[in-house]
Amino acid sequence: MSKEELLKKRYRAEKRFKFYGLTSVILAILFVLFLVNVIFSKGKGAFSRTTISVEVDFNTEKLELKNNPTNEEIQDTDFYDLSIESLLNVYKTKGLKEEKDLIRIFSPDYEIEIKNFIIENKGFLNKTAIIELTASDDIDQLNKGNYPRHLPEERRRISDFQLLIYDKLVEDNKIQKTFNTFLFTNGDSRDPELAGVGGSLLGSFFTIIVTLLLSFPVAILASIYLEEFAPKNRITDFIEININNLAAVPSIVFGLLGLGILLGTFDFPRSTPLVAGITLALMTLPRIIIPCRASLKAVPPSIREGALAVGASKVQSVTHHVVPLAIPGTLSGTIIGLAQALGETAPLILIGMVAFVVDLPSSPVDPSASLPVQVYLWSEQAERGFVEKTSATIMILLTFLITMNAFAVYLRQKFERRWS
Amino acid sequence: MNLAILLLIVLFSTSCFFFGRKKIINITAANKIRMNALPDYYGYYLALWCAIPAVLILAFWTVFEPTIIKAFIINNITSSNLKEFNSDELNLIYQQIKALYLGNFTGTLTEEIRRGAENYKSFLSIAEGSKIVILISIVIVTTLYSYKKLINNNKAREDVEKIFKAVLFTCSLVAILTTIGIIFSLLFESIKFFTTINIFDFLFGTSWSPQRAFVRDASTITPEEYNELKDAFGSVPLFAGTAFIAFIAMIVAVPIGLFSGIYLAEYASKKVRKYSKPIIEILAGIPTVVYGFFAALTVGPFFREFGERFGLEVSSESALAAGLVMGVMIIPYVSSLSDDVINAVPQSLRDGSYAVGATKSETIKKVVIPAALPGIVGSVLLAVSRAIGETMIVVMAAGLAARLTINPLESTTTITTQIVMILIGDQEFDSPKTQSAFALGLTLFFATLILNYIALRFVKKYREKYE
Numbered sequence: 001m002s003k004e005e006l007l008k009k010r011y012r013a014e015k016r017f018k019f020y021g022l023t024s025v026i027l028a029i030l031f032v033l034f035l036v037n038v039i040f041s042k043g044k045g046a047f048s049r050t051t052i053s054v055e056v057d058f059n060t061e062k063l064e065l066k067n068n069p070t071n072e073e074i075q076d077t078d079f080y081d082l083s084i085e086s087l088l089n090v091y092k093t094k095g096l097k098e099e100k101d102l103i104r105i106f107s108p109d110y111e112i113e114i115k116n117f118i119i120e121n122k123g124f125l126n127k128t129a130i131i132e133l134t135a136s137d138d139i140d141q142l143n144k145g146n147y148p149r150h151l152p153e154e155r156r157r158i159s160d161f162q163l164l165i166y167d168k169l170v171e172d173n174k175i176q177k178t179f180n181t182f183l184f185t186n187g188d189s190r191d192p193e194l195a196g197v198g199g200s201l202l203g204s205f206f207t208i209i210v211t212l213l214l215s216f217p218v219a220i221l222a223s224i225y226l227e228e229f230a231p232k233n234r235i236t237d238f239i240e241i242n243i244n245n246l247a248a249v250p251s252i253v254f255g256l257l258g259l260g261i262l263l264g265t266f267d268f269p270r271s272t273p274l275v276a277g278i279t280l281a282l283m284t285l286p287r288i289i290i291p292c293r294a295s296l297k298a299v300p301p302s303i304r305e306g307a308l309a310v311g312a313s314k315v316q317s318v319t320h321h322v323v324p325l326a327i328p329g330t331l332s333g334t335i336i337g338l339a340q341a342l343g344e345t346a347p348l349i350l351i352g353m354v355a356f357v358v359d360l361p362s363s364p365v366d367p368s369a370s371l372p373v374q375v376y377l378w379s380e381q382a383e384r385g386f387v388e389k390t391s392a393t394i395m396i397l398l399t400f401l402i403t404m405n406a407f408a409v410y411l412r413q414k415f416e417r418r419w420s
Numbered sequence: 421m422n423l424a425i426l427l428l429i430v431l432f433s434t435s436c437f438f439f440g441r442k443k444i445i446n447i448t449a450a451n452k453i454r455m456n457a458l459p460d461y462y463g464y465y466l467a468l469w470c471a472i473p474a475v476l477i478l479a480f481w482t483v484f485e486p487t488i489i490k491a492f493i494i495n496n497i498t499s500s501n502l503k504e505f506n507s508d509e510l511n512l513i514y515q516q517i518k519a520l521y522l523g524n525f526t527g528t529l530t531e532e533i534r535r536g537a538e539n540y541k542s543f544l545s546i547a548e549g550s551k552i553v554i555l556i557s558i559v560i561v562t563t564l565y566s567y568k569k570l571i572n573n574n575k576a577r578e579d580v581e582k583i584f585k586a587v588l589f590t591c592s593l594v595a596i597l598t599t600i601g602i603i604f605s606l607l608f609e610s611i612k613f614f615t616t617i618n619i620f621d622f623l624f625g626t627s628w629s630p631q632r633a634f635v636r637d638a639s640t641i642t643p644e645e646y647n648e649l650k651d652a653f654g655s656v657p658l659f660a661g662t663a664f665i666a667f668i669a670m671i672v673a674v675p676i677g678l679f680s681g682i683y684l685a686e687y688a689s690k691k692v693r694k695y696s697k698p699i700i701e702i703l704a705g706i707p708t709v710v711y712g713f714f715a716a717l718t719v720g721p722f723f724r725e726f727g728e729r730f731g732l733e734v735s736s737e738s739a740l741a742a743g744l745v746m747g748v749m750i751i752p753y754v755s756s757l758s759d760d761v762i763n764a765v766p767q768s769l770r771d772g773s774y775a776v777g778a779t780k781s782e783t784i785k786k787v788v789i790p791a792a793l794p795g796i797v798g799s800v801l802l803a804v805s806r807a808i809g810e811t812m813i814v815v816m817a818a819g820l821a822a823r824l825t826i827n828p829l830e831s832t833t834t835i836t837t838q839i840v841m842i843l844i845g846d847q848e849f850d851s852p853k854t855q856s857a858f859a860l861g862l863t864l865f866f867a868t869l870i871l872n873y874i875a876l877r878f879v880k881k882y883r884e885k886y887e
Contacts, residue, residue, distance in 0.1 A: 010779055017781035021683025024676045028700045028755070031748050038718055039710070218591045225588035242595040248802065248872040249865065250809020252836050253602060256861040259843065260605030267486040282598050289595070315581040343707025346811035346836070350843050372709045379713045379816060387717065394710050401705060 039398070043391025049180035049193065050140040051132035052106065052169060056086040058118055058125050065125075074119050083111045087133075090174075091165045101161045107134040107193045132176060137192045137385040139166060143175060146384060183392060187358045188369060188377070192385025195378070197393050199360045203273050203353070203368030204342060210277020210364055211341050215284045216334050220323075222285075223292035223330075228318050247286040254283040255347030263351060271352040271367040279351060280341040288337040295329025296322060300419045328415035332408035339404040343397065345372040371397045421548070422482055425555065426475070433471035436563060440466035440570060447571065457577035462570055464580045469566030472583070474559045481551055489543050490514055496539055497532065507850070606865060609858035616646075616852050617653050622859060625654015628822035628833075630842060630853045653856055655863070657822040661832035665743045665818060666807035668828060672747025673807075674800060677754025684755070685762040686784055697756070704752040712816030715745035720817055723829075732829060737819035740828040746813050753803045761795030761879075762788060764886055794885075798878035805871035809864060811836040835860050 001009075060067065063077055087106060093099045107113075110133050117131050118124060138158045141147045143166075153160050169175050186196030230236040258279035262268045268275045299322050307317035348354075353373050361368035369377065371393060378390040441463035448455055455462070494510050505513070517536035519525040521544075525533075573579070614622070629652050680700065684693050720741040727734030734740075765788050773783040789796070819831025820841060842857040 010782070014779045014781045017784070018683070018687055021679045021687055024679035025683050025688075025696055025700070027676055028680055028703065028748075028751050029696060031751070032699055032702050035706070035710075035714055038714065042717075218594055221588050221591035222594065225585075225592045229585055229588060230592070239592050239595055242599050244876060245869060245872055246595060246598055248805060248868065249602070250806075250811070250836070250868055252809065252811045252839060253606075253861055253865050253868075256839070256843075256858060257598075257602045257605050260609060260858065261601050264605070265487070266483055267490065282594075282601075285598070286595060313577065313581060315584055339705065343705075343709070345707065345709040346815075346840065349840055352845075354844060372707050375707075375709045375713060376812065376816070379716060390713060394713065397707065398710070401707070405705060 036398075039391050039394050042387060043393075043395045045144045045146065046183060046385075046388040046392030047180050048144070048177045049182060050135040050143040051176045051178055052090070052135050052139075053130050053174040053176070054086050054090055054133050055128055056082065056114055056117075056131050057128045058082075060126055069122075069125075071119050074115065077115075079111050079115050083114050086114070091168060098161055101159050102165060105136055105139045105162055105165060107136050107191060109134065109191075109194060132178070134182075134193055135175070137383055138162075140193050141384045141388075142166060143177065146388075183389070187360050188356060188374070189358065192381070192383050192389055195386070195389055197371065197374055197396060199357055200369040200371050200374040200393075201396075202361050203276075203357075204370040204372075206273035206361065206364040206368070207276045207280065207348075207370055208338055208342055210274055211281045211284060212334075212338060214278060214281035215288055215337070218281075219285055219288035219292055219334070219337075220330055223289045223296055224318060224323065226289075227293050227296040228322065229314070243286045243289055247290060251283055251344055252346040252350065254279055255350030257282065258347060258351045269365055269367075271355045271357075273361065273364040273366075273368055273370070275351050276348050276353055276370065277364065279347050280344060283344070283347065284337040284341045287340065288334050291333025291336070292326075292330045295326040295333065295416075298329065298419065299325045325417065328411050332412045332416075335404050335408040335411070339401050339408075342404070343372055343401060345376055348373050349376065371400075422478065425478060425552070429471055429474050429478070429555075429559065432559065433467040436470045437463035437467040439463075440567075443570070456575065457580075461576040461580050462573075465573070465576045466563065466566050466570060468580065468583050470559060470563045473562050474555050477558055478551075478555060485547055485551075489540070489547065492543055493517060493536055493540060497536060500535075602865065606858050606862040609855045610862045612850075613852060613855035613859045617650060617856075621650040622653050622655055622856075624656060625651065626656045626824060627651050627654045628657050628838070630838075630856055649852065653852070655835075655860065657824050658833060658835050658838055658860070659863075660824055661739070661818070661822070662808055662834040662836075664826065664828075664832060665739050665746065665814060665834055666804055668739060668743025669746035669750055669807045670800070670804060672744055673750035673754050673803060676747075677751045677803075678758055678796070680751070681755040681758035682762060682784060682789075685759045686780065686788070697759075700755055701752050703749060704756075706749070708749065708810060708812040709816070711745050711749050712812040712814075715741050715813055715817035719745055727829060734829045735819065735831045737817055737831040738829050739818060739832040742814050742818035743828070745817065746807055746810055749810070749813070750803045750807060753806060754799055757799030757802065758792070758796050761792045761799065761882065764795070764883070765791045766886055792882070794878045794882040798875040798882065801871050801875035801878065805868045805875065808871070809836065809868050811840060815840050835864050839864075 060069075063079070063082060065073065065077055069077075084103065087103050087110065088099060091102055093102050113133055114131060117129070121129070135143070138147065139162075142149070142158060142163075147158065148156070149163065158166075166175070182194060183196045184201070185198045186194055187199035189195040226236065226239065230239075258275060262275050262278060263270055268278075303321050303325065304317050307321045308314070312320065348370055353369055354377060355367055355369070356377075357367050357369055359366075375390055375393050375397065378386045378393065441459045444455060444459045444462040447453075448459075493514055497510065497513060498505065513533065513536065516525065516527065516533050517540050520529070520533055520537040521540050570576070631652075684697060688696070716737070720736045720738060723738060723741055724734045724736045769787050769791055770783055773787045778786065814834045814837045818834060818837060820833055820837065821831050822833045822838070823830070825832060839857045839860050842853060
């Protein structure tokens, strides 16, 4: 092989090598885009909700209500007959089967929705009102265009008759799409059109607060000790080995710790944000200590020596000078650690946060779900509507994580001082 | 209640701070003397003495109160009854008593439970009362004691700093306590498990079906039953499945991660590096449950359809789908670690290689990578340990069937999946099935511990080489 050919070959190898590198980077970036695209295209539907306009005649005599009823009196009244009658007025039906089909295009909470409407708008008593009732999951999906209409009837959950009603309602402009506030305010439900992440949002919030309160002070104090005061001896070495190892222990092991010690030995309440918060605090602690120590280490020794030179004690030099300068770095490390904790699922499953909870939790000791666990729970459901809801939950979760990480980056860039 | 007490203590101790400071200022002004420490330190001294003992006692009390009350209640039941209960029944009765007290009792109400609930209530009120009395007296005693010492104390600053350092030290001990807690909780249940099931049957058995051990008290197993049971807890299929999925993940993650690390460190312009590095690191920040959902919803079905076109039978929960997605998740760990490691290789090595006429890729292949190898090996080992401990992706996408297979298109199961499947929902304690999850956790803990230890050793050695 001549010299020129050899050189050409070497340059080709060079180009190939560079190409491999570039391809890998592009592949990795494509994975991110693809993942985000799949989640967003599946989840955006969940932010809207389909409603059907229904005429309801609030005749007080038929309802056996007094003329000026209080809220409690309305609450205690049976609205079932009125609701069914109003729903059946939507379309002409023959026979029990068709009636059932018609009622099934509404979400099963229609009676409560009508009742709540009249409690909020008492002026409509003895009048006829047009109420927007939530449509059932199947109609909702049909309206969003996710439902395969062309399938033969036996393989569809929607009957031909329901399709007929749907088309008529669309023609009469009685089907609306509104913003889905249920997604943010409701708790979990077996019906996808009523299910929301309100409960798990609160659960996640309480969990993160507990984690923050427990892990942040302990992590800062521990890193101050290790970075500033710890003598070089076996105990210090042992602590450092422990921290480094704990940072790499799989999260599920912390779940077993929570289950065995917190629930098993100390009898803490199951399925609560309190236990989840403590478990996650133990998990995040080493992950916060490591960046905290790094930012303390980044403060130059001249600061400490300057303080000592004018007569401050060691503790004073640390608390008055070193720690305030390291605060931005420690804060951003803490926020990133908390963002990781927020997305953690496996330990929460082990401490029983997978319970089906409809009510919104009002304190950290109420049973609740959390956002990532809600993703897991809904992903196990078969209904079409839950796929959409799961993706929407992921979108909400990712929004929080991105905000937290962006805030951490902002803190670091804005407030951290460069010393060199 | 506890929160209110805590708030009161904090309030009182804050007022102690101001009181102590004021007092010292007054004394120095009246006697025309100069104290050695700043007035603030006298305030801190009083405040800390007031708060710390009380808060410590409150914390211990809160943690141990339920256990002690439970012991009392159970003692009451056993001493007032002729019937013998085993521990499971006692636990159940205790739970019912608690439920009755909290007002969410369901089931048949017996005389025992009703009396128990009354006892429970009285115990609680006794505990509450004595807690308050003890706390108040502790606060008074410690505050008075420190107040007396305050007036002729010249070393307030030293004392406060000593307490401060002690608090710092205690906080750093939490890491050790956590490790001890993990080992204790895992060992405790695992030892119970290994008294029923031989440890060798667990480690080397090849069939895993813990549902066979459903609701069975570990203490009453006959030898015949044991023969049946020992085949239920052979964890070799789980180890094999875990290793297999981790292997697939590494096949994806190592080349892509390593090459993108090399590209970003050696070739990329500053601008490309600035934007592409954070994007790749997004992959590390996405919660694993999202990857699991993605694997189960998109990747799994895609492989099944793709395989069907070629006449292959692909399970919709396959090792391939889980491993592939897990590999994508691990890419940033490999890439950013190897990026760091390659950046740490001294420039002089590269310059020397260029000087003898090597091209850039030759320099990388023959000089930079061999120099960075220990660090790269370390980062790959860390990635392996993450793949082994990863839970949600495999729970949602890898399947539950425990079988020994090397066909990536079939479903396999892993250690973490089985832990979750055993412990999800309500567990019956003291059954070998529940305990086996802890034994699996112990195995997992030690496996990752060893991997991390080796990896950190590699990285440390590498760092020392060039520092």
